[in-house]
Amino acid sequence: MAPEAIGPIAKALRDGTSFVLSSHARPDGDSIGSQLALTHTLRALGKTVRIVNHDPPPAYLETLPGVTDVEVADCVYDRFDAAVVLECGTLDRTEVTGLDRQPVINIDHHAGNAMYGVLNWFDPSAAACAEMVHDLIAVLGVPLTPAIGAALYAGILTDTGSFRHANISARTFETCRNVAACGVDVADLAAAIYQNSSLGKLRLTGRLLHEMRLEAGGRIAILRVDETLLHDTGCPADDMEGVINLPLAARSVEAVIMIKTTDGVTRASLRSKGVVDVRAVAATFGGGGHRNAAGCTLEAPASEIERRLVSRTVAAIERAGHLRPAEPRA
Numbered sequence: 001m002a003p004e005a006i007g008p009i010a011k012a013l014r015d016g017t018s019f020v021l022s023s024h025a026r027p028d029g030d031s032i033g034s035q036l037a038l039t040h041t042l043r044a045l046g047k048t049v050r051i052v053n054h055d056p057p058p059a060y061l062e063t064l065p066g067v068t069d070v071e072v073a074d075c076v077y078d079r080f081d082a083a084v085v086l087e088c089g090t091l092d093r094t095e096v097t098g099l100d101r102q103p104v105i106n107i108d109h110h111a112g113n114a115m116y117g118v119l120n121w122f123d124p125s126a127a128a129c130a131e132m133v134h135d136l137i138a139v140l141g142v143p144l145t146p147a148i149g150a151a152l153y154a155g156i157l158t159d160t161g162s163f164r165h166a167n168i169s170a171r172t173f174e175t176c177r178n179v180a181a182c183g184v185d186v187a188d189l190a191a192a193i194y195q196n197s198s199l200g201k202l203r204l205t206g207r208l209l210h211e212m213r214l215e216a217g218g219r220i221a222i223l224r225v226d227e228t229l230l231h232d233t234g235c236p237a238d239d240m241e242g243v244i245n246l247p248l249a250a251r252s253v254e255a256v257i258m259i260k261t262t263d264g265v266t267r268a269s270l271r272s273k274g275v276v277d278v279r280a281v282a283a284t285f286g287g288g289g290h291r292n293a294a295g296c297t298l299e300a301p302a303s304e305i306e307r308r309l310v311s312r313t314v315a316a317i318e319r320a321g322h323l324r325p326a327e328p329r330a
């Protein structure tokens with residue numbers, strides 16, 4: 001049964017004629033996938049749609065139909081019947097100004113969403129925002145096309161860490177079932193996302209894993225990326241999708257901290273297994289995300305931040321109650 005919040009949003013989308021869609025800065029597969037799926041749907045209903053994000057789509061999504069329609073800007077000047085903001089816990093996550101001059105429709109699955117819209121649909125049980133967009137498309141009565149399906153699948157595949165995170169439910173697979181049924185070549189899409197990277201990324205991966213540090217008896221893996229490493233390996237800064245998940249392959253590792261310093265900005269990405277809550281860790285640094293995947297922008301020098309991130313992550317693992325014994329290996 002569709003949640004109550006969908007009805008008014010579907011009505012607003014049916015009644016309006018022009019929409020701007022936005023998502024968070026440094027968009028990921030779920031941001032772009034959710035936006036493209038909704039764009040194709042609204043255009044099928046005869047609506048005018050623009051997608052405006054602060055940063056360009058990642059290169060690994062370049063095969064998604066419609067991805068070249070995404071505009072990169074830090075301000076929206078025109079008037080629209082509504083701004084549909086996808087995947088953002090707060091409006092400022094877009095880093096696009098002028099959206100607040102439009103009636104905002106907020107569709108998101110990040111715990112702690114600030115309900116900043118005129119219309120809000122917040123569902124933290126969704127594994128991806130794309131799962132919510134799938135349900136909205138069903139209410140709008142637009143049949144899935146391969147272009148819509150590919151966008152939805154890209155969102156779900158990447159946001160679940162390739163079907164590994166704890167937020168997956170039967171609904172995730174129902175969505176994917178419908179995607180497969182509409183003719184999307186899911187293997188082809190997975191290859192475009194995961195088997196299409198630069199050789200530089202491969203070299204970076206080797207160096208990162210070689211230089212990985214372990215803390216808390218092998219429970220925490222720490223990866224550090226900076227300009228020098230990117231330059232030495234020839235890896236483009238936007239070609240690191242999935243690398244952070246690799247240390248989780250080791251039995252002992254319960255959380256990964258990846259610290260990236262590029263263009264003078266230091267950001268941390270966090271990943272975890274099971275009930276270890278890295279969103280809580282990111283939140284203490286002003287960031288957010290999900291239990292198994294979170295991130296934040298950091299103010300202090302990388303060395304000092306690393307110590308604080310590790311101690312917060314140790315606390316998160318302790319709160320999770322040591323589900324498995326640590327097994328550090330040489």
Ligand code: 5GP
Nearest residue numbers: 089269270287288289290293294295296297
């Ligand atoms: P990633 O590590 O891939 O950049 O992000 C993982 C998850 O954390 C995503 O759901 C992303 O939206 C969220 N996230 C990353 N950085 C931030 C941040 O600075 N603030 C908030 N609120 N969420 C973030």
Ligand code: MN
Nearest residue numbers: 030128129159
């Ligand atoms: Mn998401």
